[in-house]
Amino acid sequence: MSLKYKRVLLKLSGESLMGKQGFGISPDKLHHYADEIKGLVDLGVEVAVVIGGGNIFRGLQAESSGIERVQGDYMGMLATVINGMALQSVLEEKGLYTRLISAIEMKAIAEPYIRRRCIRHLEKGRVLIFSSGTGSPYFTTDSAAALRASEINAEVILKGTRVDGVYSADPEKDPTATKFDTISFAKVISEGLAVMDMTAFTLCRENNVPIIVFDIIEKGNLTRIVQGERIGTLVAG
Numbered sequence: 592m593s594l595k596y597k598r599v600l601l602k603l604s605g606e607s608l609m610g611k612q613g614f615g616i617s618p619d620k621l622h623h624y625a626d627e628i629k630g631l632v633d634l635g636v637e638v639a640v641v642i643g644g645g646n647i648f649r650g651l652q653a654e655s656s657g658i659e660r661v662q663g664d665y666m667g668m669l670a671t672v673i674n675g676m677a678l679q680s681v682l683e684e685k686g687l688y689t690r691l692i693s694a695i696e697m698k699a700i701a702e703p704y705i706r707r708r709c710i711r712h713l714e715k716g717r718v719l720i721f722s723s724g725t726g727s728p729y730f731t732t733d734s735a736a737a738l739r740a741s742e743i744n745a746e747v748i749l750k751g752t753r754v755d756g757v758y759s760a761d762p763e764k765d766p767t768a769t770k771f772d773t774i775s776f777a778k779v780i781s782e783g784l785a786v787m788d789m790t791a792f793t794l795c796r797e798n799n800v801p802i803i804v805f806d807i808i809e810k811g812n813l814t815r816i817v818q819g820e821r822i823g824t825l826v827a828g
């Protein structure tokens with residue numbers, strides 16, 4: 592079976608793990624994402640994952656509770672490690688080999704980020720779970736996804752969301768919003784569309800890393816994308 596993409600980076604938000612809960616990790620969502628990732632590995636795709644921590648703690652919201660921004664950002668990084676450990680556990684339960692990689696040194700829990708070692712893990716069929724963001728405050732997990740995708744030579748960033756692509760406006764608020772099948776980096780910037788934060792978006796544009804924004808809830812979407820089916824919105828060029 593021919594594959595359009597053989598090495599991908601999947602970006603998941605922490606909020607996507609909550610399901611219908613107000614916070615925390617939904618077992619149903621966790622297993623759904625693990626099954627979707629397993630589908631890619633079974634096809635022979637090399638998979639890296641960056642997951643956020645907003646279901647546990649958001650650094651940007653920390654200041655309103657009296658926590659300094661930098662301290663809050665580090666707390667958010669720790670939240671991504673918790674999510675990464677949860678995803679790792681379920682993936683291994685399903686028979687996959689994984690490596691949890693942390694941008695902040697945590698010897699008892701995760702490997703440190705070493706680019707060449709990470710690429711070797713991918714070549715051996717192990718799923719990489721990148722946690723702790725970039726390891727620095729003021730950067731989002733979107734930025735971490737763009738950075739790691741560029742470093743490991745991923746062919747595409749697959750950004751899983753609740754909606755099925757990029758729209759001219761928020762489709763959950765504006766019923767007249769129209770969906771883009773493909774859109775250029777320049778048009779996203781000129782129209783102020785929310786795809787990723789500007790730091791992440793600039794990294795992708797400068798390193799020619801395309802982004803596909805798609806509905807992660809729909810079962811089988813990931814495998815259909817890597818097989819070349821047009822799903823979601825492709826941001827490139």
